[in-house]
Amino acid sequence: MKFSIFKDEKALLRASVVAAVVFTLLPFPLPWMKPYWVALVIIYWVLEAKYFRRLEMVFALGLLLDLLTGTLFGQHALSLLIMTYLLLLFRQRIRFYPPWQMTLIVFLLLGNDRILQLWVLWLAGQIPTWEYWMSPFVGAAVWPWVFLLLDRIRSNQRQRQN
């Protein structure tokens, strides 16, 4: 018997976003090993279910993340906003890419985001070290697992409902 604790897809969406925020705040032994969890979760939901079409949601989530992690108020908001926008524009194409190509796209999105955030940090007078640039690699490495996990839970749910 398939069992799911999530009432519907919206519940799973909410739970996954909350989990991503919590994971962001949990300390890692090596800080640079931490992927951009919230971005990965948003990428999944935009691609697979076209959520976050209302960019205000992403914006608000970004502001929350700014308050929680102590970054400049608006930094994560802008970062997630632009990422989601790009995804919404190209999702029709990206969705049907083979997994490795999708991972590459995720890598490029995260890399683009680092460049964007570098611009913000630079204007605020901070120059990041090499560790800063590790994030896209870590994110791309974790992406397949995030994708598979969320996909598995979702398909279980559908089967249960049918």
Place this chain on the structure above:
Amino acid sequence: MTAAQQQRDQGAYTTRLLVLGILAIFLMSVDHRGQYLQLLRKQATHITMPLYRALDWPQRFISDGFTHFSKQSELADRIRQLEAEQVRLQGELLQLQAISRENQELRKLLDGVQLTSSELILADLVNVSMDPFSHRVVINRGSTSGVDIGMAVVDQAGLFGQVTESTINGATVTLITDANHALPVRNLRNGVRTIAYGTGDLHTLAITDLPRNTDLVEGDLLVTSGLGGRFPLGLPVAEVVAIEVQDADRFARVQARPLAAMDQARQVLVVR
């Protein structure tokens, strides 16, 4: 989906992107420029602090569990070590008390300002990871323990930061290495006063506006000067590690290494 609808969708996304993007840039510049968003951050702490504490609690529980299951002999060793340390510190404290009393009397003779004896509040760092560039940490003591905005925070070795937000059961500390932090310091060797700026790097403070003939050499110890009224006088801050003088420049660039263990501290003291 029809092509027309898709086009309409894209238009809507772009409008939203532009409006929200401009809003984000506006918010960031306001936040960077000054203290305008301080009230918002202060209010937000009432929401973020309980979350931090909730995340901290299970981790603390687990590490306590490890202590519980560690070997008896290890614990006994540790206690013996700590007792030895305690005796040594007690001895040093006695000397310091004598010196402090003497200092007070001398100040009285000179009719100078009385140093108020400061009280220390022990606080644990809360185990949440903020952005590595934010140079902020969260501690588990707040206004009920007497922690208030502006108080200096030290660890065993030196000045750590200052309290920037405080709620009932927790506070946010901005490190002295934060890129927006400026700290009035004094060279312990000769009393030269200057300002040490945070650089955004956890291991470096910078002094940028020092005339090149100023007497400062590598190895000099910088302590708080007490000017500005924010920090108590004489807390050790940093050690000068590099002095760079360029011919074209009228000012020397000095790098100093903070004495406090910025990235390793587990417990800190708030100076009340």
